[in-house]
Amino acid sequence: MLKGHNMASTTFYRILQFLLLGTFILGCFVTLFLMYGKPFISWLSGPVKSTVSTDRVKNLFSTKSDKNVTTVLIWLWPFGKTYDPSLCSSLFNIDGCFITADRKHYIKSDGVVIHHRDISPDLSNLPPFKQPSFQKWIWMNFESPSHLSQLPGIENLFNLTLNYRQDADIEVPYGSIVAAEGEEDFVPPSKNKLICWIIHAYGQAFGKYTSDQDYFPTIASYDITEKLYNPLSVGTVPVVLGPSRKNYENFISRDSFIHVDDFSSPKELADYLLLLDKNEEMYLRYFEWRQHFKVKKAYFWAEHTCLACDYLRRHKEYKAFNSLDKWYWGG
Numbered sequence: 001m002l003k004g005h006n007m008a009s010t011t012f013y014r015i016l017q018f019l020l021l022g023t024f025i026l027g028c029f030v031t032l033f034l035m036y037g038k039p040f041i042s043w044l045s046g047p048v049k050s051t052v053s054t055d056r057v058k059n060l061f062s063t064k065s066d067k068n069v070t071t072v073l074i075w076l077w078p079f080g081k082t083y084d085p086s087l088c089s090s091l092f093n094i095d096g097c098f099i100t101a102d103r104k105h106y107i108k109s110d111g112v113v114i115h116h117r118d119i120s121p122d123l124s125n126l127p128p129f130k131q132p133s134f135q136k137w138i139w140m141n142f143e144s145p146s147h148l149s150q151l152p153g154i155e156n157l158f159n160l161t162l163n164y165r166q167d168a169d170i171e172v173p174y175g176s177i178v179a180a181e182g183e184e185d186f187v188p189p190s191k192n193k194l195i196c197w198i199i200h201a202y203g204q205a206f207g208k209y210t211s212d213q214d215y216f217p218t219i220a221s222y223d224i225t226e227k228l229y230n231p232l233s234v235g236t237v238p239v240v241l242g243p244s245r246k247n248y249e250n251f252i253s254r255d256s257f258i259h260v261d262d263f264s265s266p267k268e269l270a271d272y273l274l275l276l277d278k279n280e281e282m283y284l285r286y287f288e289w290r291q292h293f294k295v296k297k298a299y300f301w302a303e304h305t306c307l308a309c310d311y312l313r314r315h316k317e318y319k320a321f322n323s324l325d326k327w328y329w330g331g
């Protein structure tokens with residue numbers, strides 16, 4: 001038994017080695033560059049407005065009297081990096097928002113967005129002032145629970161959650177598949193025939209909470225993150241594992257990816273990848289969905305704070321969230 005298993009895995013690793021040492025290693029570098037270089041480049045050349053938004057001007061001269069303006073305070077810049085928060089109207093068609101990081105607006109802020117990663121290690125980074133009765137605190141986080149430490153004392157502090165989970169109050173997925181109307185035909189990049197492995201690290205979080213029936217189905221979407229949407233958007237075929245094929249198909253086209261579960265052994269998968277490498281027609285089938293759809297990635301973090309504002313404008317009702325630890329970490 002053991003020996004057979006070892007032999008099978010040795011064969012598998014040989015094949016894998018072959019894969020990696022071939023065209024793949026170069027391809028992966030290209031992919032990595034495209035995946036991580038591109039957002040940076042597009043951020044540099046992206047739409048940067050130098051003009052002061054009218055909302056901002058309005059707000060300088062009026063306070064609560066302007067009932068139609070919703071003020072959202074970014075308490076901490078996510079990961080300490082600033083961004084232009086005044087794009088709600090121009091980029092996302094969300095009007096009536098004043099988004100600011102200037103804490104002098106705290107007292108009139110309808111919402112305060114607090115990024116979990118930047119609060120730690122203790123609560124001393126939280127607003128030290130009383131929360132006005134109309135104000136909502138918004139817990140923002142885009143790390144998976146296995147990559148995020150729990151913070152004692154925040155369980156009952158927040159009113160709303162801003163997260164990639166579908167059951168968050170303000171849901172912002174890492175990406176989504178949207179209609180590609182009136183766009184040029186998608187041509188897979190010339191590095192074609194590349195398959196770069198995307199292995200999800202879902203760590204402890206998975207095994208730890210499998211007993212919690214309600215929790216498990218939602219955690220399954222955790223790993224569908226930028227690790228999936230980035231390769232999809234640059235034109236590679238993701239090979240995925242972890243959440244079931246069905247779960248992935250809720251988010252992306254069934255013929256846009258390869259699921260490890262489709263194969264009975266690592267060798268079968270490796271053989272299939274080798275076959276795909278040689279068969280252009282089969283490979284191109286993974287891009288047929290691009291005739292009608294494209295990948296829309298979230299616009300970090302401007303979109304997130306604009307959507308927070310949009311939510312606050314549409315939901316003025318009382319809301320408290322008193323089970324943050326259970327919801328996100330399972331206990």
Ligand SMILES: *[C@@H]1O[C@H](CO)[C@@H](O)[C@H](O)[C@H]1NC(C)=O
Nearest residue numbers: 066067068069095096313314
């Ligand atoms: C305030 O906003 C609402 C909808 O958001 C709109 O119907 C109304 O006309 C606005 N009022 C003023 C004074 O701008």
Ligand SMILES: *[C@@H]1O[C@H](CO)[C@@H](O)[C@H](O)[C@H]1NC(C)=O
Nearest residue numbers: 133134135158159318319320
């Ligand atoms: C927000 O949540 C806190 C803590 O649960 C609560 O005291 C406060 O009344 C809530 N505010 C609103 C506007 O819902």
